[in-house]
Amino acid sequence: MRISYLALSDTRCTVQVSGCNFKCLGCFSNERHQGGVEISAARITEHIPKGREVMLAGGEPTIDGEGLLSLMHELEGHKVILSTNGHCLDKALLENLTGITVHIDLKALDQQLHRWYTGKDNSRVLEAIRLLYDRGFDFEVSTVYVPHVVDIDEIGHIAAFLSTIGNIRYKIIRYMPVRGFSRRPVPQEIYAAVKAAGKYLGNVSSSMENRSHPTHRRIVLPDP
Numbered sequence: 001m002r003i004s005y006l007a008l009s010d011t012r013c014t015v016q017v018s019g020c021n022f023k024c025l026g027c028f029s030n031e032r033h034q035g036g037v038e039i040s041a042a043r044i045t046e047h048i049p050k051g052r053e054v055m056l057a058g059g060e061p062t063i064d065g066e067g068l069l070s071l072m073h074e075l076e077g078h079k080v081i082l083s084t085n086g087h088c089l090d091k092a093l094l095e096n097l098t099g100i101t102v103h104i105d106l107k108a109l110d111q112q113l114h115r116w117y118t119g120k121d122n123s124r125v126l127e128a129i130r131l132l133y134d135r136g137f138d139f140e141v142s143t144v145y146v147p148h149v150v151d152i153d154e155i156g157h158i159a160a161f162l163s164t165i166g167n168i169r170y171k172i173i174r175y176m177p178v179r180g181f182s183r184r185p186v187p188q189e190i191y192a193a194v195k196a197a198g199k200y201l202g203n204v205s206s207s208m209e210n211r212s213h214p215t216h217r218r219i220v221l222p223d224p
Protein backbone atom coordinates (compact mmCIF):
# COMPACT_ATOMS: atom_id res chain seq x y z
CA MET A 1 0.00 0.00 0.00
CA ARG A 2 1.28 3.50 -0.84
CA ILE A 3 1.22 5.72 2.20
CA SER A 4 2.36 9.24 2.98
CA TYR A 5 2.83 8.38 6.66
CA LEU A 6 1.71 6.45 9.71
CA ALA A 7 1.17 8.68 12.76
CA LEU A 8 0.61 7.58 16.36
CA SER A 9 -1.17 9.45 19.12
CA ASP A 10 -2.21 8.22 22.57
CA THR A 11 -5.65 7.32 21.32
CA ARG A 12 -5.35 6.65 17.64
CA CYS A 13 -3.10 5.64 14.74
CA THR A 14 -3.60 7.31 11.38
CA VAL A 15 -2.56 5.68 8.14
CA GLN A 16 -2.49 8.43 5.54
CA VAL A 17 -2.76 6.79 2.13
CA SER A 18 -1.38 8.71 -0.84
CA GLY A 19 -3.20 9.38 -4.11
CA CYS A 20 -6.84 10.16 -4.81
CA ASN A 21 -9.32 9.50 -7.61
CA PHE A 22 -11.05 12.90 -7.12
CA LYS A 23 -9.66 16.30 -8.04
CA CYS A 24 -11.54 18.54 -5.62
CA LEU A 25 -10.97 22.17 -6.48
CA GLY A 26 -10.71 23.08 -2.80
CA CYS A 27 -8.67 20.03 -1.74
CA PHE A 28 -6.72 20.70 1.44
CA SER A 29 -4.98 17.32 1.57
CA ASN A 30 -1.29 17.04 0.73
CA GLU A 31 -1.88 13.32 0.21
CA ARG A 32 -4.08 13.83 -2.84
CA HIS A 33 -1.12 13.65 -5.20
CA GLN A 34 0.51 10.32 -5.85
CA GLY A 35 3.75 10.07 -3.95
CA GLY A 36 4.50 8.53 -0.60
CA VAL A 37 6.19 5.16 -0.20
CA GLU A 38 5.09 1.59 -0.86
CA ILE A 39 4.97 -0.23 2.49
CA SER A 40 3.53 -3.70 3.15
CA ALA A 41 0.48 -4.13 5.35
CA ALA A 42 2.53 -6.30 7.72
CA ARG A 43 5.18 -3.59 8.15
CA ILE A 44 2.53 -0.93 8.82
CA THR A 45 0.83 -3.02 11.51
CA GLU A 46 4.15 -3.83 13.22
CA HIS A 47 4.14 -0.19 14.38
CA ILE A 48 0.54 -0.14 15.61
CA PRO A 49 0.11 -0.91 19.33
CA LYS A 50 -2.30 -3.73 20.17
CA GLY A 51 -5.90 -2.60 20.52
CA ARG A 52 -5.26 0.99 19.33
CA GLU A 53 -7.95 2.56 17.13
CA VAL A 54 -6.84 3.01 13.53
CA MET A 55 -8.02 5.71 11.13
CA LEU A 56 -7.47 5.04 7.43
CA ALA A 57 -7.49 8.35 5.58
CA GLY A 58 -5.83 10.05 2.68
CA GLY A 59 -5.83 10.88 -0.16
CA GLU A 60 -8.28 8.07 -0.74
CA PRO A 61 -7.72 4.74 1.08
CA THR A 62 -9.96 2.69 -1.26
CA ILE A 63 -8.13 3.32 -4.55
CA ASP A 64 -5.88 0.33 -3.84
CA GLY A 65 -8.61 -2.18 -2.90
CA GLU A 66 -6.21 -5.11 -2.58
CA GLY A 67 -3.81 -3.17 -0.39
CA LEU A 68 -6.72 -2.04 1.79
CA LEU A 69 -7.96 -5.60 2.26
CA SER A 70 -4.49 -6.89 3.20
CA LEU A 71 -4.20 -4.10 5.74
CA MET A 72 -7.66 -4.93 7.14
CA HIS A 73 -6.60 -8.54 7.48
CA GLU A 74 -3.53 -7.50 9.49
CA LEU A 75 -5.63 -5.16 11.62
CA GLU A 76 -8.00 -7.82 12.89
CA GLY A 77 -9.00 -6.97 16.48
CA HIS A 78 -8.53 -3.20 16.05
CA LYS A 79 -11.35 -0.69 15.78
CA VAL A 80 -10.93 0.72 12.27
CA ILE A 81 -12.40 3.94 10.90
CA LEU A 82 -12.32 4.34 7.13
CA SER A 83 -12.51 7.92 5.91
CA THR A 84 -13.47 7.84 2.23
CA ASN A 85 -14.96 9.79 -0.66
CA GLY A 86 -17.05 6.66 -1.31
CA HIS A 87 -16.49 6.40 -5.05
CA CYS A 88 -14.88 2.93 -4.91
CA LEU A 89 -17.00 1.65 -2.03
CA ASP A 90 -19.02 -0.91 -3.97
CA LYS A 91 -20.77 -4.11 -2.88
CA ALA A 92 -17.72 -6.31 -3.43
CA LEU A 93 -15.44 -4.14 -1.31
CA LEU A 94 -18.04 -3.64 1.44
CA GLU A 95 -18.53 -7.39 1.79
CA ASN A 96 -14.94 -7.56 3.03
CA LEU A 97 -15.12 -4.57 5.35
CA THR A 98 -17.70 -5.67 7.88
CA GLY A 99 -17.19 -4.50 11.45
CA ILE A 100 -15.56 -1.18 10.58
CA THR A 101 -16.83 2.39 11.02
CA VAL A 102 -17.08 4.47 7.84
CA HIS A 103 -16.87 8.24 7.47
CA ILE A 104 -18.06 8.96 3.94
CA ASP A 105 -17.91 12.38 2.29
CA LEU A 106 -20.73 13.61 0.13
CA LYS A 107 -19.20 16.67 -1.50
CA ALA A 108 -22.44 17.77 -3.21
CA LEU A 109 -25.82 16.33 -4.14
CA ASP A 110 -26.23 18.42 -7.28
CA GLN A 111 -24.72 16.35 -10.06
CA GLN A 112 -23.29 19.26 -12.04
CA LEU A 113 -21.77 20.83 -8.96
CA HIS A 114 -20.25 17.51 -7.87
CA ARG A 115 -18.71 16.94 -11.30
CA TRP A 116 -17.32 20.45 -11.47
CA TYR A 117 -15.91 20.32 -7.94
CA THR A 118 -14.48 16.76 -7.89
CA GLY A 119 -14.13 15.80 -11.56
CA LYS A 120 -16.43 12.77 -10.99
CA ASP A 121 -20.08 11.82 -10.99
CA ASN A 122 -21.63 11.28 -7.52
CA SER A 123 -23.91 8.33 -8.38
CA ARG A 124 -21.46 5.77 -6.96
CA VAL A 125 -21.17 7.78 -3.74
CA LEU A 126 -24.95 7.94 -3.34
CA GLU A 127 -25.15 4.20 -3.95
CA ALA A 128 -22.40 3.58 -1.37
CA ILE A 129 -24.41 5.52 1.24
CA ARG A 130 -27.46 3.34 0.52
CA LEU A 131 -25.36 0.19 0.78
CA LEU A 132 -23.85 1.27 4.10
CA TYR A 133 -27.31 1.93 5.48
CA ASP A 134 -28.91 -1.25 4.12
CA ARG A 135 -26.06 -3.38 5.45
CA GLY A 136 -26.20 -1.90 8.93
CA PHE A 137 -22.73 -0.32 8.96
CA ASP A 138 -21.77 2.11 11.71
CA PHE A 139 -21.24 5.21 9.52
CA GLU A 140 -21.60 8.94 9.17
CA VAL A 141 -21.84 11.18 6.13
CA SER A 142 -19.93 14.44 6.08
CA THR A 143 -19.93 17.50 3.84
CA VAL A 144 -17.41 20.31 3.76
CA TYR A 145 -19.09 23.71 3.92
CA VAL A 146 -17.30 25.72 1.22
CA PRO A 147 -18.78 29.26 1.07
CA HIS A 148 -20.42 30.11 -2.27
CA VAL A 149 -19.69 26.60 -3.55
CA VAL A 150 -21.27 24.11 -1.14
CA ASP A 151 -23.23 26.21 1.30
CA ILE A 152 -26.41 26.17 3.30
CA ASP A 153 -28.89 25.42 0.47
CA GLU A 154 -26.86 22.51 -0.84
CA ILE A 155 -26.38 21.15 2.69
CA GLY A 156 -30.15 21.33 3.22
CA HIS A 157 -30.67 19.37 -0.01
CA ILE A 158 -28.14 16.76 1.08
CA ALA A 159 -29.84 16.34 4.47
CA ALA A 160 -33.25 16.02 2.77
CA PHE A 161 -31.83 13.36 0.46
CA LEU A 162 -30.21 11.42 3.34
CA SER A 163 -33.50 11.46 5.23
CA THR A 164 -35.12 9.54 2.35
CA ILE A 165 -32.72 6.69 3.15
CA GLY A 166 -32.91 6.85 6.94
CA ASN A 167 -31.96 8.86 10.01
CA ILE A 168 -28.29 9.01 9.03
CA ARG A 169 -25.59 10.66 11.17
CA TYR A 170 -24.46 13.82 9.38
CA LYS A 171 -21.47 16.06 10.04
CA ILE A 172 -20.68 19.46 8.54
CA ILE A 173 -16.99 20.28 8.20
CA ARG A 174 -15.71 23.85 8.28
CA TYR A 175 -13.65 24.47 5.15
CA MET A 176 -10.00 25.49 5.49
CA PRO A 177 -9.09 27.62 2.46
CA VAL A 178 -6.16 26.63 0.26
CA ARG A 179 -4.59 28.47 -2.67
CA GLY A 180 -7.18 31.25 -2.42
CA PHE A 181 -10.15 28.95 -3.14
CA SER A 182 -13.25 30.26 -1.31
CA ARG A 183 -12.82 31.31 2.36
CA ARG A 184 -13.22 29.95 5.89
CA PRO A 185 -16.93 29.88 6.85
CA VAL A 186 -17.77 31.99 9.90
CA PRO A 187 -19.20 30.07 12.90
CA GLN A 188 -22.71 31.49 12.28
CA GLU A 189 -22.72 29.93 8.82
CA ILE A 190 -21.86 26.52 10.26
CA TYR A 191 -24.51 26.82 13.00
CA ALA A 192 -27.09 27.82 10.37
CA ALA A 193 -26.12 24.83 8.21
CA VAL A 194 -26.45 22.48 11.21
CA LYS A 195 -29.89 23.94 11.87
CA ALA A 196 -30.95 23.59 8.20
CA ALA A 197 -29.82 19.94 8.11
CA GLY A 198 -31.46 19.32 11.49
CA LYS A 199 -34.88 19.89 9.90
CA TYR A 200 -34.44 16.53 8.17
CA LEU A 201 -32.09 14.49 10.33
CA GLY A 202 -31.97 13.76 14.05
CA ASN A 203 -28.19 13.61 14.52
CA VAL A 204 -26.37 16.53 12.89
CA SER A 205 -23.05 17.86 14.20
CA SER A 206 -20.17 19.96 12.94
CA SER A 207 -16.40 20.01 13.13
CA MET A 208 -16.70 23.07 15.41
CA GLU A 209 -18.03 21.20 18.41
CA ASN A 210 -16.88 17.74 17.49
CA ARG A 211 -13.19 17.61 16.52
CA SER A 212 -11.96 14.22 15.47
CA HIS A 213 -8.25 14.78 14.90
CA PRO A 214 -5.77 14.11 17.73
CA THR A 215 -3.57 17.10 18.52
CA HIS A 216 -0.33 15.38 19.68
CA ARG A 217 1.07 12.74 17.40
CA ARG A 218 4.35 11.47 16.02
CA ILE A 219 5.18 10.10 12.60
CA VAL A 220 6.64 6.57 12.77
CA LEU A 221 6.58 5.64 9.05
CA PRO A 222 8.26 6.27 6.75
CA ASP A 223 11.23 6.04 9.13
CA PRO A 224 11.83 9.56 10.43
Ligand code: SF4
Nearest residue numbers: 020022024027029059
Ligand atom coordinates in the same frame (compact mmCIF):
# COMPACT_ATOMS: atom_id res chain seq x y z
S1 SF4 B 1 -11.50 13.45 -2.05
FE1 SF4 B 1 -10.31 14.43 -0.39
S2 SF4 B 1 -8.15 14.01 -0.89
FE2 SF4 B 1 -9.36 13.57 -2.74
S3 SF4 B 1 -9.24 15.45 -3.93
FE3 SF4 B 1 -11.12 15.54 -2.70
S4 SF4 B 1 -10.58 16.62 -0.78
FE4 SF4 B 1 -8.67 15.98 -1.82
